Amino acid sequence: MTLSRFLNRHQYLFFIMPAVLIVLGLTAYPAAYGVWVSFTNLHFAYPDSRFVGFDNYVRLATWPALPRVLFNTVIFVGSVVVLQLGLGLLIALLLNKALRGRQLMRSIAILPWVIPGIIIALMFQQFFNGSRLGIMNTVIGYFGLPSRSWFSDPTQSMAILIFAVVWRGVPLSIILQLGGLQTIARELYEAAAIDGASRWQALRYVTIPSLKPILLINVIMATSGTLNHVDIPLALTGGGPAGATEVLALSIYKQGFEVLDAAYASTIATVILLINLLLTIVYLRLLRMKNELGS
Amino acid sequence: MRKWLLTTALVASLCGPASAVELAVWAQTDLSPNAALGPVATAFTDLYAKFQADNPDITLKYEILPGGTEALPSLLTAASTGNLPDVAILDSFWVARIVQTGKLQPLDGLWSKEAQASLIPAAVKSLTFDGKVYAVMFSNAWRGAFYRPSEMKTLGYDAPPSSWTEFLAYGEKAKAAGKSALMLPGAATEVTTLHLISMFWGFGGQLVDEAGKPVFFEGGNRAALEKTYGVYRELVEKGLMPESVSTMNEKDLRPFFYTGETLAIANSSSGLQQMYADKPDLNGDIGAFPLPLPNGELSAPILGGQSWGIFAEDAEHKAAAWKLVDFMNRPESVTAINSAKGYLPVADAVWQQKFFADSPLMQQFKSIFDKAKLVQTRPPVPIYPVLSAALSDQVASVLAGTKTPSQAVDAARDVVMAEFARLQAR
Numbered sequence: 093m094t095l096s097r098f099l100n101r102h103q104y105l106f107f108i109m110p111a112v113l114i115v116l117g118l119t120a121y122p123a124a125y126g127v128w129v130s131f132t133n134l135h136f137a138y139p140d141s142r143f144v145g146f147d148n149y150v151r152l153a154t155w156p157a158l159p160r161v162l163f164n165t166v167i168f169v170g171s172v173v174v175l176q177l178g179l180g181l182l183i184a185l186l187l188n189k190a191l192r193g194r195q196l197m198r199s200i201a202i203l204p205w206v207i208p209g210i211i212i213a214l215m216f217q218q219f220f221n222g223s224r225l226g227i228m229n230t231v232i233g234y235f236g237l238p239s240r241s242w243f244s245d246p247t248q249s250m251a252i253l254i255f256a257v258v259w260r261g262v263p264l265s266i267i268l269q270l271g272g273l274q275t276i277a278r279e280l281y282e283a284a285a286i287d288g289a290s291r292w293q294a295l296r297y298v299t300i301p302s303l304k305p306i307l308l309i310n311v312i313m314a315t316s317g318t319l320n321h322v323d324i325p326l327a328l329t330g331g332g333p334a335g336a337t338e339v340l341a342l343s344i345y346k347q348g349f350e351v352l353d354a355a356y357a358s359t360i361a362t363v364i365l366l367i368n369l370l371l372t373i374v375y376l377r378l379l380r381m382k383n384e385l386g387s
Numbered sequence: 388m389r390k391w392l393l394t395t396a397l398v399a400s401l402c403g404p405a406s407a408v409e410l411a412v413w414a415q416t417d418l419s420p421n422a423a424l425g426p427v428a429t430a431f432t433d434l435y436a437k438f439q440a441d442n443p444d445i446t447l448k449y450e451i452l453p454g455g456t457e458a459l460p461s462l463l464t465a466a467s468t469g470n471l472p473d474v475a476i477l478d479s480f481w482v483a484r485i486v487q488t489g490k491l492q493p494l495d496g497l498w499s500k501e502a503q504a505s506l507i508p509a510a511v512k513s514l515t516f517d518g519k520v521y522a523v524m525f526s527n528a529w530r531g532a533f534y535r536p537s538e539m540k541t542l543g544y545d546a547p548p549s550s551w552t553e554f555l556a557y558g559e560k561a562k563a564a565g566k567s568a569l570m571l572p573g574a575a576t577e578v579t580t581l582h583l584i585s586m587f588w589g590f591g592g593q594l595v596d597e598a599g600k601p602v603f604f605e606g607g608n609r610a611a612l613e614k615t616y617g618v619y620r621e622l623v624e625k626g627l628m629p630e631s632v633s634t635m636n637e638k639d640l641r642p643f644f645y646t647g648e649t650l651a652i653a654n655s656s657s658g659l660q661q662m663y664a665d666k667p668d669l670n671g672d673i674g675a676f677p678l679p680l681p682n683g684e685l686s687a688p689i690l691g692g693q694s695w696g697i698f699a700e701d702a703e704h705k706a707a708a709w710k711l712v713d714f715m716n717r718p719e720s721v722t723a724i725n726s727a728k729g730y731l732p733v734a735d736a737v738w739q740q741k742f743f744a745d746s747p748l749m750q751q752f753k754s755i756f757d758k759a760k761l762v763q764t765r766p767p768v769p770i771y772p773v774l775s776a777a778l779s780d781q782v783a784s785v786l787a788g789t790k791t792p793s794q795a796v797d798a799a800r801d802v803v804m805a806e807f808a809r810l811q812a813r
Contacts, residue, residue, distance in 0.1 A: 133813055136460055137769035139487045140813075151809075222631055223642035241631030249634070332574050333634045334783040349456045350577070351772045 123365060129358040136352035148359035157335060165319070165339045168254060172318045175258045177310055180265020185299075187266065188273045198270070205263035213327030216256040246336030249329050253337050256324050261317065265310050272306030273299070308379045316368045340364055408707045410699075411472035412449040415458055418476050418693060418728070419451060424660060426727035434723060438714050445707045459484065466490045473699035474708040479692055482514050482522050483767035492697045493519035497709045507756070509690050510733040513764040523712055525721050526692035526730035529752050530581050531677045532569055533644070533662075534651040535669070542650070547676035554679050557650075558627035567649035568627040569678070570640045571619065573786055578637050579779040581689060581765075582653050587615045588687035588761055589680045599768035601807055603778075604800035612778075612799075614681065616785045616792035623786050633783035641665065653678070656752055660729040675751055677759075687761045692730060731756075770807050777802040 099105070130148055134141035152158065187198050204212070219227045222241035229239040243249045276299065284294045300307075322341045325331065331338035331346070338346075340360055348357030416422060420432040435447055450472065452458040459481050465471045466488040477485065485491045498520065503511050510524040534547055542561065548554035558568030572579045584594065587603075592611025596602045603612050622628035632640070638661075640652040645666045654662075656675070663670045677685040695712040699705045714720060722740040725732055731752050732738050743749040756762060765771060780802075781795035790798065 135769070135810070135813075136463055137484060137772070138810075138813065217639075221639070221642055222635075223648055224646045225642040241629070241634070243634040244631040329634070330574055330576060330636075332783070334787075335575070335780075346776075349460070351776060352456070352459070354460070 126358045127362050127365075129355055130362045132355050134354040134358075136354055141355070144355075148355050151356065152359050152363065157338070160335060161338050161340060161343055164250070164335075164337060167250065168257075168325075168337075168339050169315060169318045171254045172257050172261065173311060173314045175254070176261040176265050176314050177307065179258065179262050180269050180310065181303075181307075183262065184266050184269035184273055185295075187270055198266075201266050202263045204260050205267075207260070209260065209321075209323035210327050212256055212260050213324045216252060216324075216328055220252055243329060244333055246333055249333060250337050253325060253329055256328055257318060257321060260324070261314060264313065264317075268306050268310045268313075269303060272303045276302045305379060308375055312372055312375050315371055319364055319368060407444055407446045408703055409446045409448055410474065410704065410707050410711060412447055412711070413452050413462075413472040413475040414449065415452050415454045415476065417454065418724075419449060421451060424728065426660075427724070430723040430727045434715065434720050438711060441714070442707075442710060445710065447711070463488065471698040473704045474695065474697050474711055476693050477522060477696045479510075479514060479522065479524050479694045480765060480767060482694065482696065483516065485696070486516050486521050490698050491521050492700065492705060493521055494523070494697070494709075495519055497697075497705075497712075498523060505734050505736055507690065507733045507762065509762050509764065510692075513690065513767070514694060522694035522696040523716055524692055524694040524733050525716055526725055526728070527690060527733045527756075528655050528657040528692060529675070529688055529731060529755060530585055530655045531653065531675055531686060531688070531755070532651045533654050533673055533675050535644075535672050536674050537672050538647065538650055539674075547651075547674060549676070549679055550683070551679050551681045555625070555627075558622075558625065561650045562626050566647065567629055567643070569622065569651045569653065570628055570632050570635070570643055570649045571622070571653040572636050572640060573619070573633040573782045574636050574639075575776065575779045575783065576636055577775055577779070578655075579782055580775040582686075583615055583778055583782065584765070585686040585689055586618060586678060586680060587611055588689075588763070589677075589684045590614045590682055591684075594774060595766045595768055595770070599766070599770065601770060601774055601800075601803050603774070603803075604796050609796055612796050613792040616781065616795045618678075618680070619782060619785050620788065620792065623788075630786045633786045645669075656731055657729045659748075660727070673748060675748065675755070677755055685759075687763075688756055688759050690733075690762050690764045692733065769810060770803065773806045774799075774803050 131143055131145060132141045133144045133147070155161075183201060187194060187201065191197075207215075220242035221227075221229070222239065222243065223229070224233070224239055226239070226242070228242065233239065242252060280298050280302070281294055284298050289297065320341050321339070322345050325337060325339055325342045326345060329337040331342050341364065344357045344360045344364070347353045347360065417424065417427065418431070420428050420435060422428040422431065435449070439445070439447060452475070453461055458478070462471070462475070462477075462481070462485060466485070471490055482491070503520065506524065507527075510527070511520055514520055514522045514524060532547070539545075539547065542557065542564065544557060548557045554568075561568040571582055587594075590611035592603060592608040592615070594601065594603045594608075602608050619628075623630050637652075637654045637658060640649070640654065641658070641662060643649045644652045644654075644662075659673070662673070677688070679685055695715060697705060697708045697712065699708045715724075716734075718734070718736040718740055721732060721734065721737045722742050724730070725737065726742045731749070732740075732743060737743065738749075738753055743753070765775075777799040781790060781799050784790035784798075785792060785795050
């Protein structure tokens with residue numbers, strides 16, 4: 093086939109190529125460059141850099157703080173994903189009912205999603221400020237309780253961080269799951285009712301199986317979004333107290349912009365990229381398995 | 388005919404002079420006409436407009452740099468890709484690294500020795516490399532303790548404590564009144580390090596030697612650092628400072644100051660405008676003092692601020708860039724910016740401006756710098772960010788009493804020296 097005949101047959105390439113090039117240029121190239129940097133010793137404090145093979149990966153594997161940071165990351169991501177999906181489903185089910193003011197409630201429920209992460213962090217900081225000006229301290233003060241320093245306790249600090257990120261992420265789950273709920277055919281519920289299914293059984297055997305593809309997309313988005321979260325952890329706890337809320341994404345920021353070690357930051361970023369890819373493959377495999385079993 | 392002439396004149400006036408030099412200026416948002424702090428935005432807008440009016444042959448084109456340390460990678464990337472501006476406002480701490488790119492222009496022949504002599508000597512020295520000065524520092528900040536004279540009076544004090552014994556006595560009175568005596572930031576950040584090294588220098592310690600090798604854990608330096616960590620622990624043990632500062636930065640301490648839960652907080656002079664905005668009645672009722680230390684000395688002030696640097700290589704742009712730098716460094720220009728931003732001057736001529744000369748608080752800052760035995764910048768060495776992180780990382784454990792000052796020094800040493808060995812092997 094000559095080139096002109098190939099181009100004639102595939103004219104659509106002209107139309108999609110600009111978009112493909114832009115997407116590749118803005119995502120694939122930076123990601124690949126980041127992976128390359130992880131194999132160098134690029135450090136912003138030094139003018140030169142060279143290829144160092146897997147040195148940074150060995151360094152990361154032997155980093156004394158790694159077990160703690162990984163543990164924090166698992167707790168953080170796991171809790172956020174479970175809570176975000178659970179609460180998202182619960183609220184989506186409520187908003188799917190033909191109640192008065194439903195449209196208004198839907199709009200309000202989506203609001204946290206449009207607030208920038210940094211503003212949410214500052215809001216929560218104000219909320220849990222340890223002085224008497226802190227909103228929570230004012231509230232507990234009404235009950236005669238003394239002010240407390242909310243971010244001093246490691247567990248409490250992580251709980252507040254999770255709460256803030258979930259509060260921001262739930263609207264995404266609501267939007268996705270509400271969309272999914274509206275695609276479930278009424279006939280399925282009617283058939284279940286005729287078979288004598290209770291509300292719980294209708295949820296268990298009709299709603300959730302029908303929502304599975306949407307839930308899976310939600311899991312993928314929530315997992316990768318939370319793994320990559322920097323703004324709220326950085327502005328809310330900064331990884332403290334004593335590293336109790338330091339997660340992998342925050343370590344990237346600290347290494348890249350505070351220690352200026354670009355190569356080490358890229359190494360951690362590459363690891364996160366691999367975790368994201370791995371989880372996405374696992375989720376997609378699960379989805380395919382379920383579909384095959386279903387059909 | 389007349390119509391044509393008018394139209395031509397109008398088009399010509401809109402286009403500006405045909406030979407106008409376009410000058411690319413980079414600055415962080417908070418030092419630009421886009422600054423969030425209204426008076427700063429106004430100061431830059433007015434100054435740039437005045438400069439344009441005075442120099443119709445130069446067109447300013449300003450762009451925004453990311454804030455904080457994120458600006459450095461942006462500048463280095465621009466340096467490696469040849470996209471640097473003609474002139475920029477640089478954090479003085481980065482200048483040493485930016486000089487290594489070979490793109491920052493020395494100011495020889497542009498900045499006269501007489502003009503340089505009007506600045507704090509350390510401000511020029513810290514930006515001089517291989518005998519050439521590369522940037523013009525125009526601001527400084529002071530970090531130390533801030534208090535309300537009216538509150539201090541209620542404890543029977545007309546002046547802040549000037550010795551460690553006085554400080555402890557004042558602290559006991561504050562405690563009896565149900566208040567903290569002082570709150571120092573303890574979160575693992577650079578701000579905590581700045582307060583920490585201010586005390587460390589007051590105890591006579593040095594972080595690195597002349598070759599840039601960390602020496603903070605050796606001999607007299609080790610003793611100084613142990614004493615510094617000891618101050619943190621002692622304040623908590625004596626009930627003069629809550630242990631919960633271990634998660635706090637300067638801005639987190641301010642609400643405690645506003646409510647009177649603490650009599651003094653460690654903060655920065657550059658936070659004053661924000662404090663006045665948060666609590667207007669502080670304006671006129673705020674004082675500052677360097678923390679007195681158990682060895683009879685005071686915490687040492689750290690020099691560090693913003694500076695103007697020129698990247699333009701061709702004579703025309705370089706001359707235009709210097710015109711801007713010179714204009715922006717006139718005492719009245721610096722005063723407009725520094726007074727709006729809450730920065731302190733580094734030049735005598737600026738200290739003499741009305742805003743600084745008439746303010747008792749500003750004169751208090753001047754007096755602190757004038758009386759200080761040591762005024763120096765953070766060491767501009769590659770290991771500094773690691774060193775800073777390692778020192779501030781230990782503060783929470785020292786405050787909690789889970790590490791002794793000696794163990795904290797050892798822990799910081801282990802982290803820093805492992806990284807130093809790795810960096811040396813590059």
